[in-house]
Amino acid sequence: MFWYVHGIGGWGWLAMSAGMIFFWAAIIALGVLLYRALARPGGSSDRADDRPLEPAPERILAERFARGDIDEDEYHRRLTVLVKTTGGVPRPGRQ
Template identity: 45%
Template sequence: MRARRVIVMMWYDGGWGWGWGGWFVMAVIMVFFWAMVIAGFVALVHYLTSARHGHQPGQPPSPGEPGSGSRRAEDLLAERFARGEIDEDEYKRRLALLREHR
């Protein structure tokens, strides 16, 4: 019987390779890296387009800011007075009431 010669090509890594576990770890790290890059980009876009980023001058204050409720009430009262919906006596009475409960 004749013996067959089988030539097998083997990868030689010189003992420094990580093997299959290394490939898996590198794939996980790559996915984590790109997930962080995308999440950072989304967070940046959300921060820049958010209404809570700070209001521009002339805008009414956000509802959570101190004193914003009474200022808004006074502004509405002044608008009603300017439109003629209430007279001067009514305006002064309601304004005093609002400022009293501040």
């Protein structure tokens, strides 16, 4: 009935304890990495929308004009230069 008289000994208990700690650490690390990948504030790099990550130059210029950093003449002059160099037209709502 008691054929297994020699238990696993001290090193066996140590190995099992270390194994259990490593197992749960790996599970927790996997959960944290998965959470960080899915809850990223900027989303993934394969964004469906085409919004730029940086504000448009026209928007920066409009903000400087609104703050009073530049006057109206300078605003229109710089906006004209932006339109000529980028080859586009200023977008409505961005002036």
